[in-house]
Ligand SMILES: Nc1nc2c(ncn2[C@@H]2O[C@H](COP(=O)(O)OP(=O)(O)OP(=O)(O)O)[C@@H](O)[C@H]2O)c(=O)[nH]1
């Protein structure tokens with residue numbers, strides 16, 4: 045069954061899906077795109093001139109972009125937004141034609157619940173018709189809040205978006221996050237979600 049699907053697929057155009065990463069500065073958006081594209085991400089990073097320089101040497105000022113090919117049948121166009129609030133206008137531009145949202149949250153910085161609420165609010169209209177997944181990073185630096193606490197918080201706000209603890213530097217974690225989102229955005233494409241590149245070593249097939 046799988047074999048015949050793959051043979052048919054080779055004659056077809058690959059399915060292209062655009063996904064957007066959002067989240068505060070330092071949550072790991074640029075890192076995530078670099079991890080998933082094995083360093084082939086196109087970034088617009090500069091040395092920060094404000095408080096961001098206290099914890100980071102570079103910050104995104106316009107966008108990140110990476111194309112990731114999964115088998116011959118599926119390609120993902122991944123966009124990363126700048127996390128600094130003054131660049132929030134870029135969200136609307138980058139969100140155009142996106143099919144799903146990945147909200148990245150740094151567990152070790154500020155009030156992560158506030159951050160989640162901010163991004164859910166910022167993308168409220170978009171999320172009426174699109175899917176999202178939340179990726180919580182920096183758990184090695186601060187394990188709390190736990191996933192259970194996040195779920196309660198989301199539940200109180202009336203949301204049930206999937207939420208995972210991840211490390212943006214880890215390919216396995218980022219593939220897991222993408223697969224959870226793809227399962228909602230386009231379940232049929234999950235069968236093609238087998239990384240064809242050797243460096244992305246863990247196939248996540250349905
Ligand atoms: N300790 C730890 N570090 C992480 C984790 N995930 C990502 N990082 C690091 O955190 C930093 C995140 O930086 P970026 O990826 O530039 O963050 P960003 O979201 O693109 O930030 P802006 O471009 O400023 O919006 C990098 O130094 C990563 O190596 C994690 O789970 N644990």
Ligand SMILES: [Mg+2]
Nearest residue numbers: 073074103104
């Ligand atoms: Mg960035």
